[in-house]
Amino acid sequence: MTAQSDRSKIRRLPDRGSYDQATIYDILDEALICHVGFVDDAGLPVVIPTIHARVGNVLYLHGSPASRMLRSLRAGRQVSVAATILDGLVLAKSQFHHSMNYRSVVVFGSAREVKDEDEKALAFQAIVEHLVPGRSEGSRPANDKETKATAVAAIDIEEASAKQRSGPPVDDDADIELPYWAGVIPLTLAPGEPESTGTVSPPDHVGEWKSRR
Amino acid sequence: MTAQSDRSKIRRLPDRGSYDQATIYDILDEALICHVGFVDDAGLPVVIPTIHARVGNVLYLHGSPASRMLRSLRAGRQVSVAATILDGLVLAKSQFHHSMNYRSVVVFGSAREVKDEDEKALAFQAIVEHLVPGRSEGSRPANDKETKATAVAAIDIEEASAKQRSGPPVDDDADIELPYWAGVIPLTLAPGEPESTGTVSPPDHVGEWKSRR
Numbered sequence: 001m002t003a004q005s006d007r008s009k010i011r012r013l014p015d016r017g018s019y020d021q022a023t024i025y026d027i028l029d030e031a032l033i034c035h036v037g038f039v040d041d042a043g044l045p046v047v048i049p050t051i052h053a054r055v056g057n058v059l060y061l062h063g064s065p066a067s068r069m070l071r072s073l074r075a076g077r078q079v080s081v082a083a084t085i086l087d088g089l090v091l092a093k094s095q096f097h098h099s100m101n102y103r104s105v106v107v108f109g110s111a112r113e114v115k116d117e118d119e120k121a122l123a124f125q126a127i128v129e130h131l132v133p134g135r136s137e138g139s140r141p142a143n144d145k146e147t148k149a150t151a152v153a154a155i156d157i158e159e160a161s162a163k164q165r166s167g168p169p170v171d172d173d174a175d176i177e178l179p180y181w182a183g184v185i186p187l188t189l190a191p192g193e194p195e196s197t198g199t200v201s202p203p204d205h206v207g208e209w210k211s212r213r
Numbered sequence: 214m215t216a217q218s219d220r221s222k223i224r225r226l227p228d229r230g231s232y233d234q235a236t237i238y239d240i241l242d243e244a245l246i247c248h249v250g251f252v253d254d255a256g257l258p259v260v261i262p263t264i265h266a267r268v269g270n271v272l273y274l275h276g277s278p279a280s281r282m283l284r285s286l287r288a289g290r291q292v293s294v295a296a297t298i299l300d301g302l303v304l305a306k307s308q309f310h311h312s313m314n315y316r317s318v319v320v321f322g323s324a325r326e327v328k329d330e331d332e333k334a335l336a337f338q339a340i341v342e343h344l345v346p347g348r349s350e351g352s353r354p355a356n357d358k359e360t361k362a363t364a365v366a367a368i369d370i371e372e373a374s375a376k377q378r379s380g381p382p383v384d385d386d387a388d389i390e391l392p393y394w395a396g397v398i399p400l401t402l403a404p405g406e407p408e409s410t411g412t413v414s415p416p417d418h419v420g421e422w423k424s425r426r
Binding site for chain 2: 032033034036037038039042043045046047048049051058078079080081082084086088089090091092093094095096098100102104106124125128131132135136138139140141142143146149150164168169175176178179180181182183184186187188189190191192193195196197200201202203206209
């Protein structure tokens, strides 16, 4: 990951921005999904949600070899990947200062198709562990047929920036005495009770699943 | 919103796809944020998370006039907007059949800058109400200076598709007897206790906030 060019420079509210690698990796690791943007053959933008996993400075995506996203990423195309975690609704006395608490990352990089079977297996394990730590040992790994039927793209992270906001709303002094409520409604992606299919009881990695933060 | 072209055609798992307008609008309305993709001046894709609101067949986005996103959308550029709601982790006995329960929409359209002050006011109200129903009456609307300091983009939804998955994992028959747990961990974006700034008690629209579904 190199220093940022103009492409990933944070222009707005730079105090909310960061190029710190650990911060960027933490957000990528906590976000369950990302949104991948690429330019299609007609030159038009396309954004697709998908599951990802990070291994070192590489993001792995996977899917059907027939999917538009995987077909496009095969070609070594440039991509932008955003991962966003919502932490709260920030309600100020003025609508102008309403905001959200969040942590987000925008990555720029180029994609390559992963053909090596060992790297594919590594990507599969990373994706399963990314969603549910411990799950890779609690399920059957992909066999040869399944591995062949799954396309994997690797995105080398060339540039990335993080942006985050936390804390209470910040109103203008002139608004402080207005009779409106101001504050934060915290938000968490919360797990419900596991719903079993079959008779096996939920193992620890399922019963104890929680958002990673 | 017109019939889909090749651009928005759902190729993979078409049984999970839909072009139903009510379904598409419901998902856009429930998702608190979206991810906007556009092609920058260098021809490269950029994806940015942002708050949106839908009014009829138009998506409104807003931000600083200096932000890259708003500067880009001013120019009438083509955009792709994705909104995704996570409903659960789907854990099968085989890693191959792991999945997520989700509802997502991908929109294609062209952006225009909103300059008319009445339309800007309508967009601001829609955005505030989108995040917290009832909030537009519980806060101070934007004054002239704030309105001038906020850029608004309107995206006319030209094409859109929805994709969703729900229900338990579906394993191959050969895997049903494996000793692994299979099932769903439901996920909800859940509000915590409101954190007040100042002495006003949380009104109903704050205390009763919940994800819209």
